[in-house]
Amino acid sequence: MVAAHPLRQGRRARLLAHALALALAFALGLAGGAAAHPFHASYAELSWNEAGDGLQVALRIIPEDLESALSRDAGTRVLLDPEAPPAALIEAYLERHFQVTAAGGTSGRPAFLGLEVSYDETWLYFTLPVERRAAPLTLRNTLLFDVAEAQSNRVRRLWAPQAPVLVFTGEEPSLPLPVNE
Amino acid sequence: MFFRVLSKKTVCLFACFLPLAGGAGAAGDPAARSGADAFAQLDYLLDTPTDTRLATGAPGPGYWQQRADYDIAVTLDDEEQRIEGRETITYHNNSPHDLPYLWLQLDQNRFRRDSDDMLTKTAPDFAQLSYGALASLLERRRFEGGVTIEAVTGADGKPLPHTVNRTMMRIDLAEPLAAGESLSFSVAWSHNIIDATVVSARGGYEYFPEDGNYLYEIAQWYPRMAAYTDYAGWQHKQFLGRGEFTLELGDYAVAITVPADHVVAATGELQNTDDVLTSAQRERFEAARDSDELVFVVTPEEAAANAREAASGTRTWRFRAENVRDFAFASSRKFIWDARRARSGERDVLAMSFYPNEAEPLWSQYSTAAIAHTIDVYSRYTFEYPYPVAISVNGPVGGMEYPMISFNKPRPYADGTYWDVTQKSEDKTWERSKYGLISVIIHEVGHNYFPMVVNSDERQWTWMDEGLNTFLQFLTEQAWEEGYPSRRGEPEKMTEYMASATQVPIMTNSESIHQFGNNAYGKPATALNILRESIMGRELFDHAFRQYAQRWRFRRPTPADFFRTMEDASAMDLDWFWRGWFYGTGHVDVALGEVALYRVDSLDPEREKAWERAQAEGEEPSLSDQRNAGSERLLDREPGLRDFYNESDEYRVTPWDYAQYEKALDQLTKRERALLDTAERFYVVTFDNVGGLVTPLPLRISYGDGAVEEVTVPAEIWRRNATRVKKLFITDREITAIEFDPYRSTADTNVANNAWPRKVVPSRFQLFKESEEPNPMRRDDEDAWSQPIR
Numbered sequence: 001m002v003a004a005h006p007l008r009q010g011r012r013a014r015l016l017a018h019a020l021a022l023a024l025a026f027a028l029g030l031a032g033g034a035a036a037h038p039f040h041a042s043y044a045e046l047s048w049n050e051a052g053d054g055l056q057v058a059l060r061i062i063p064e065d066l067e068s069a070l071s072r073d074a075g076t077r078v079l080l081d082p083e084a085p086p087a088a089l090i091e092a093y094l095e096r097h098f099q100v101t102a103a104g105g106t107s108g109r110p111a112f113l114g115l116e117v118s119y120d121e122t123w124l125y126f127t128l129p130v131e132r133r134a135a136p137l138t139l140r141n142t143l144l145f146d147v148a149e150a151q152s153n154r155v156r157r158l159w160a161p162q163a164p165v166l167v168f169t170g171e172e173p174s175l176p177l178p179v180n181e
Numbered sequence: 182m183f184f185r186v187l188s189k190k191t192v193c194l195f196a197c198f199l200p201l202a203g204g205a206g207a208a209g210d211p212a213a214r215s216g217a218d219a220f221a222q223l224d225y226l227l228d229t230p231t232d233t234r235l236a237t238g239a240p241g242p243g244y245w246q247q248r249a250d251y252d253i254a255v256t257l258d259d260e261e262q263r264i265e266g267r268e269t270i271t272y273h274n275n276s277p278h279d280l281p282y283l284w285l286q287l288d289q290n291r292f293r294r295d296s297d298d299m300l301t302k303t304a305p306d307f308a309q310l311s312y313g314a315l316a317s318l319l320e321r322r323r324f325e326g327g328v329t330i331e332a333v334t335g336a337d338g339k340p341l342p343h344t345v346n347r348t349m350m351r352i353d354l355a356e357p358l359a360a361g362e363s364l365s366f367s368v369a370w371s372h373n374i375i376d377a378t379v380v381s382a383r384g385g386y387e388y389f390p391e392d393g394n395y396l397y398e399i400a401q402w403y404p405r406m407a408a409y410t411d412y413a414g415w416q417h418k419q420f421l422g423r424g425e426f427t428l429e430l431g432d433y434a435v436a437i438t439v440p441a442d443h444v445v446a447a448t449g450e451l452q453n454t455d456d457v458l459t460s461a462q463r464e465r466f467e468a469a470r471d472s473d474e475l476v477f478v479v480t481p482e483e484a485a486a487n488a489r490e491a492a493s494g495t496r497t498w499r500f501r502a503e504n505v506r507d508f509a510f511a512s513s514r515k516f517i518w519d520a521r522r523a524r525s526g527e528r529d530v531l532a533m534s535f536y537p538n539e540a541e542p543l544w545s546q547y548s549t550a551a552i553a554h555t556i557d558v559y560s561r562y563t564f565e566y567p568y569p570v571a572i573s574v575n576g577p578v579g580g581m582e583y584p585m586i587s588f589n590k591p592r593p594y595a596d597g598t599y600w601d602v603t604q605k606s607e608d609k610t611w612e613r614s615k616y617g618l619i620s621v622i623i624h625e626v627g628h629n630y631f632p633m634v635v636n637s638d639e640r641q642w643t644w645m646d647e648g649l650n651t652f653l654q655f656l657t658e659q660a661w662e663e664g665y666p667s668r669r670g671e672p673e674k675m676t677e678y679m680a681s682a683t684q685v686p687i688m689t690n691s692e693s694i695h696q697f698g699n700n701a702y703g704k705p706a707t708a709l710n711i712l713r714e715s716i717m718g719r720e721l722f723d724h725a726f727r728q729y730a731q732r733w734r735f736r737r738p739t740p741a742d743f744f745r746t747m748e749d750a751s752a753m754d755l756d757w758f759w760r761g762w763f764y765g766t767g768h769v770d771v772a773l774g775e776v777a778l779y780r781v782d783s784l785d786p787e788r789e790k791a792w793e794r795a796q797a798e799g800e801e802p803s804l805s806d807q808r809n810a811g812s813e814r815l816l817d818r819e820p821g822l823r824d825f826y827n828e829s830d831e832y833r834v835t836p837w838d839y840a841q842y843e844k845a846l847d848q849l850t851k852r853e854r855a856l857l858d859t860a861e862r863f864y865v866v867t868f869d870n871v872g873g874l875v876t877p878l879p880l881r882i883s884y885g886d887g888a889v890e891e892v893t894v895p896a897e898i899w900r901r902n903a904t905r906v907k908k909l910f911i912t913d914r915e916i917t918a919i920e921f922d923p924y925r926s927t928a929d930t931n932v933a934n935n936a937w938p939r940k941v942v943p944s945r946f947q948l949f950k951e952s953e954e955p956n957p958m959r960r961d962d963e964d965a966w967s968q969p970i971r
Contacts, residue, residue, distance in 0.1 A: 038647075038698035039668065043677045047944050058945040064617070072312060114949065119616040120666035120674075125949045146311040152696050154677050158944050161931045162770065162871055164682040167696070170306050 040065070040148035044098075044141070047158040048179075052132040055100065056125075057110075063122040065147045069093060072146075080117050087112045094126060097142045100177060102134035137177040141168040157181070219875045219903040220757045226764060227741040233411045238745030239732045246737050248273040249406040249431040256438040256495075257512055259395060262386050265371040268403055272364050276409060279357040283364075284409075284417045285350045286428075288401035289372045291420050292326025292382075297347055298422045320379040328404070331369035341366055348420040350404065368404045377577035383425075384588075387577035389515065389537070392488050396513035396537060398576040398588045401426070405507065408638070412739055416638060424640035424691030426507075427632065430735060433502040439512045442492035444479055446518075446535040446572050447510035448585045449502025457498050469520035470531055475549055478533075479518035485538055488515045502584065504567070504735060506636055509583035511535060511574040519545055523553035525566035530556055536575035540592045543618055548573045548589070551622040558657040559630050562723065563730035567634060573622050580621040582628030589625055591618040616666055623661075624654045635730055636737045643691040644763075645740065648705025655706060672928035675699070675707040679768035680872070680930040687763045688740065707928060708762040715877055715926045716758065716896065717751055725750035757896060761874045769927050770872030772934035773919060774905075779863035781856065784845050786838035794832040864910040866919060866937070872930060875899040878908070881923040885915035891923075 043060045063080050070078040070089045078086050091112045100107040108129040116123045130137065141153045153168040160181035168175060230236035232243035250273075255266035274280055291298045299321060305314055333343045333352060342353045358364050374397065377385025384400030408416040408427045416427060437445055445457070454463050462478050469476035479487075491514065502508060515537035523532040534548035552573055556566045572586040579590025630653070632639055632646035639646050655670025668674070678684075678699040685695050687705055694700045713722035729738070729746040744759045761767060783789060802810075816822050846854060868878060878894035898906050910916070921935040929935065933942045943951075 038702055041678070041696065041699060045945055047946055056944075056946040056950075058949065116949070118666055120668045123945065123949070125946060142308075145306070147313070149305070149311065149314050150697060154681050156677055156680070161933050165677050165680040165930075167681045167683045169683075169695075171303075173306065 040144065040151040042143050042151075042153045044153070044155045045158055046155060046177075048132055049127070053129065055107075055128040055130055057098070057128060059098075059124040059126070059143075061122055061124060061143070063117060063119075065144050065151075066093075066122075066124075069144060069147050080115060080122065082115055082117050085112070085115050090115075090124065091126070094143075097145070098128070099140045100128060100130045101138045101140065102130070102136070104134055132179050135179045137179060138174050139166070139168075139177040140174040142173045145170055145173070216875075216900045216903040219761065220897070220900045221760065223744065223756045223759060223764075226760075227744065228412060228739060231411075234739070234742060236745065237749040238729070238742045238747070239749070240736055240742075244736070245275045245277065245411065247275055247406070247409050247429045249429040251403075251431060251433045251435070251508070253403060253433065253435045253508070254438070255403070255435065257397060257399070257440075257443075259440045259443075259491075262374040262376075262395065262397075263371065264374060264399065264402055266403055267367060267369040269365055269367045270404075270406060272358070272366075272406060274358045274360060274362055274364070276411070277360050279359050280354070280409070281357045282354060283352045283358070284407040284415045285352065285368070285404045286401075286407050286417075286420065286426065287328045287330075287345065287348050287350050287404055288420050288426070289326065289328045290345070290348045291422055292321070292324060292375055292380075294322065294326070296327075297419050301421065317380050320376060324375055324380070325373050326375060328370050328372045330404070331371060332367070334367045336365045349407065349417045370404055372402070374399070381422075383578060383581045384509070385577060389488075389539070392515075394488050394491075394513065394515050396511070396515055396576045398509075398511045398574060398578045398581075400509040400578070400581065400583055400588070401507075403508075408737070410638075410737060413638075413641070416640060418640050418692075420640070421692050423694075423697065424643065426640055427636060427638035427737070428506040430504055430506050430636065433500070433505060433508045435500045435502075435508055435510075436497050437500070437510055437512070438495050438497045440491065440514065441494040441496040442487050442514045443496070443512045444484075444487075444514065444516040444518055444535065445498040445510055445512045446516070446533065446574050446586060447498070447500045447502075448505055448508040448583060449500040450569050452499040452501055453497075457496055466520065469533075470522060470529070472521050475519050475521050475545065477517065477519050477545075479516060481517050481538055481541060481545075484515055484517040488537075502568075505584035506633060507583050509586050509588075511576060511586070511588070513537065513576075515539075517541070517545070519549055521549055521553065523556045523566075523571065525556045525560040528565050530566050530568070531570045532556070532572075533570060534573045534575075536592075540575040543591070543593050543615065544575055547615060547619055548575070548622055551619045552626050554661060555623045555626040555657055558660050559627055559653055562653060562656065563630050563727060564634075564734050566629065567734075568629065571626055571629065573626060580625040582625045582633070584629065584633045587622070587625030587628065589618065589621050591621060619661065620654065620658060620668070623657045624650060627653055627657065630730065634735060635733045636735070637733075637739075638737070640691055642688070642740055643694065643697075643701035644687045644705040645738070645743065647702045648687070649709065651702040651706035652709040655710065669703045669706050670710055671925070672707050672711055673925040675703055675928050676768070676930040678703065679874075679928055680770070684766040686766055705763070708758075711927065712747075712755070712758060715879060715893070716755075717747075717753055721751040721753065722747075757875055757900075765874065767873030769874045769876045769929045770870075770931045770934075771876060771878065771921055771927075771929060772869040772871050772931075773921050773937050774867035774869050775865075776867070776916075776919065776937050777865045778916075779865065781859040781861075781863075783857045784842055785857075786834045786842050790832045790834050790838070797832070861911050861913050862915065864912065864916050865907050866910065867905065867907050868921070869905050870899065870903055871934070873903075875903055876927045876929075879922050879924065879926055881920040882910070882916055883918040883920075884912070885917050888914070 039062065045058045047056045048054070049056055067078055067080055070086060070093060073093060074089055078089060091110050094110040094112070098110065110126045110128050113125040113127065115125065139155065141155060143153050144151045149170070151170070155166040155168065157163060160178070163181055166175050228234065232241045233245065235241045250271040251268055253266060253268040255264060257264060272283060290296055293299070330343070330345065330350065333341045335341050344351045352366065375382050375385040376388070377398065378387050384398050384402060387396045389396070406429050408429055410416060418424070433449060435447065435449070437447065439445055454466060458466060465476050465478045469478060516535045517538065518533065518535050520531055520533040523530040532549045532552040534544060534552070536544040536548065552571050556571055560566055568585045570585050574586065574588050575590070575592055576588055577590065578588040581588045627650045628646060631637065631649045637645035651669055655667050658665045658667045678696065683695055685693065685700065687700060689700070713719055717725070725747045728750040729743055732746060733742060740763070744755070748755050816827065875896050877896045878898065880892050880894065882890045882892065884890070894908060898908065919937045922929045
């Protein structure tokens with residue numbers, strides 16, 4: 001018996017998972033490319049906690065787009081119900097798509113705090129463990145890039161209110177996150 | 182504190198205190214940026230006025246536009262998802278030019294594998310490739326897209342030479358088509374229909390595996406005459422997928438042959454109801470014309486029965502449409518069809534919706550009602566809806582607009598719950614689906630006004646229809662119900678986009694826009710809302726906007742025509758506004774800086790020295806002074822060291838002071854002496870323009886007696902210095918607070934520097950963390966709100 005090459009085995013597993021996920025996406029009706037709206041954008045406000053060891057994030061997002069992403073991840077329809085928010089799914093999604101890196105490594109798992117849902121403005125609140133003194137920092141923000149091709153994500157640093165709002169796109173998913181301005 | 186007589190003719194003002202410092206921030210050198218730049222006339226940025234387009238923004242006596250009439254017969258192949266058609270186009274050359282050739286658009290060639298759209302796509306980031314994007318890429322690779330031109334023939338039946346250049350086709354004429362002449366020719370073509378559930382498209386099909394049926398939304402489907410204009414010649418920029426189109430107005434006669442059990446919705450009026458409707462359906466159809474209540478022409482039950490089994494054979498639906506710039510249709514055996522009368526001023530319009538049972542219960546509740554509401558509101562701001570019908574169709578495309586018909590995608594789930602959330606009456610979140618549907622229908626039906634009737638060019642300037650339409654969408658949404666949750670329109674919804682690092686001006690060509698929705702939809706809509714509410718006022722704005730709509734109704738405006746008309750009809754020089762908002766990428770961030778108080782020096786030494794004494798005595802002693810108070814000093818022990826200066830009272834009025842006063846009075850006229858008794862306070866407030874975009878200054882001023890006054894300083898205050906201005910307020914009362922933009926009406930991006938004295942503005946995160954209040958859903962339930970909110 002010949003053992004499969006570990007790398008090939010890993011690739012096969014990933015491909016299979018990808019194929020299954022794709023099939024699921026079709027089954028859920030999520031694969032449609034035609035968007036229901038042209039506003040593929042999120043907006044986050046960042047501030048430091050008092051100890052300077054965590055980012056506090058208020059994130060405005062198009063709710064149906066996030067539901068599409070979470071539904072695909074979960075394999076079932078997920079609703080952003082403020083009374084019973086899918087916290088674990090949201091945290092896992094944020095962990096993959098909203099990361100701060102420093103020379104010493106990547107920020108830890110986000111802690112989801114809650115959400116406010118309405119048609120015009122839906123806000124998520126979470127914290128991200130990262131040391132301010134670990135600067136220089138880089139933020140990688142790929143939120144909803146997996147839902148809409150034209151997605152752009154804007155980030156404002158509340159400690160630098162007059163600095164330009166950072167814009168993350170498919171071409172620039174990572175940008176420096178200055179902390180001393 | 183300084184006291185200085187400036188000159189004998191100068192009223193002498195003295196700074197009393199400078200209580201606020203800072204706030205200049207990033208404004209830099211105040212003298213570095215001239216207001217002349219911000220207020221420079223647009224001049225070279227606009228087309229030179231001509232006999233065709235006047236300097237007023239109106240069409241001139243020499244205005245002309247082409248016209249194209251179509252007679253089309255098309256067959257929808259429900260087995261192969263394919264279109265086969267033949268058209269006769271009668272092209273009217275109303276231009277003063279002879280045309281050696283004609284250009285037609287072949288938008289379906291965008292779906293060829295070798296199209297510019299495909300070839301210029303950049304590689305996706307596979308680490309973040311969405312499932313939808315992957316599926317779309319694979320479908321585009323599989324799909325046999327593109328138009329097959331079967332024949333191009335002249336009126337004599339002989340072939341006409343033609344050349345296809347990607348999404349454009351040139352027809353060469355044996356003799357130039359002379360100015361004022363018309364020409365008829367025919368084109369036969371075919372193309373496959375794309376799966377619009379997989380590929381983002383403006384038309385296509387949706388397959389329903391549950392019953393094996395298809396739903397078709399057919400758009401940009403026939404060879405269409407490219408626009409030929411006075412300002413750009415042929416509009417034959419290649420179709421890359423984003424910049425939609427502009428076309429010529431004309432009359433259409435279209436015969437659509439579909440499976441016999443299909444129901445067809447189309448641009449125009451149905452001509453042969455006897456052939457395609459049952460007698461019961463015809464009665465309901467006629468009844469709907471005079472009904473303010475919804476009437477089902479095809480009931481949900483009939484649609485469900487129709488969908489169970491496909492009939493054999495075909496049936497031809499015939500439509501006529503007059504003075505439209507395009508033609509689209511939808512077809513399926515799954516369609517429910519409802520209708521009711523809508524009113525546009527004095528006109529009656531038949532509002533209709535077509536949707537499968539999968540769209541219920543949402544669609545029968547809101548779709549046709551939203552159409553009627555849109556026509557009512559838009560007509561009030563523009564002109565009466567000129568067409569006999571207005572249609573909303575549910576299918577795979579959405580939203581997308583065509584004359585008289587629009588495709589709108591929101592739909593509940595298969596289990597009957599709404600689009601993206603559960604349908605529970607006590608669950609506030611279900612409103613999202615409802616408003617999502619209403620908003621998209623308002624938007625797409627609203628496009629009948631811009632650009633279907635006001636025929637602007639979206640392939641060049643997306644904002645001219647999307648921006649104006651999103652603005653009117655906001656007004657229409659707000660007229661639906663109080664507190665309607667509009668996603669765009671309010672200035673504060675656009676602030677983070679406007680402060681973002683990578684922007685392009687609104688005037689950018691459609692294909693080169695970054696952050697498309699915010700640039701072409703949201704920002705111009707916000708700009709117009711600010712123009713209406715904060716700069717022109719509703720009366721002036723509405724009059725000018727209506728003028729623009731009516732001047733260019735069934736005509737072809739450019740941005741200059743819009744900008745000029747808004748000024749022409751209002752007597753307002755808005756060049757600074759267009760320059761900043763439409764040609765620039767600055768944002769509004771005004772910092773309220775130094776506030777200084779001045780008063781008139783009476784020169785009377787008794788009054789002035791008393792005032793100085795009061796000021797000195799009112800000053801808090803320093804810490805050292807406080808701690809040294811009462812301690813014995815050297816002069817206490819050795820009084821001999823004291824002299825005149827230790828004993829004199831610096832605030833005592835001396836004979837010399839009186840003499841100086843008399844001398845000063847002698848040099849003043851009687852009128853100038855009277856001014857010395859002025860009691861008013863002079864506040865000089867500094868405003869720094871941090872963001873760069875000039876703006877009016879709406880201010881709320883609070884006084885010591887509790888009174889509050891609101892005043893708006895026009896944006897022209899920046900005309901000499903666009904970086905920093907100082908504004909004088911004269912009052913007989915003490916000012917205790919000043920706030921810039923209290924109603925968030927300017928899209929100011931940083932509210933932390935908007936108040937004197939400064940106000941702490943908590944972040945949204947802080948507010949969320951500190952909130953102990955139950956959310957609105959919990960407030961009626963004590964058991965719920967007595968629990969902490971996580």
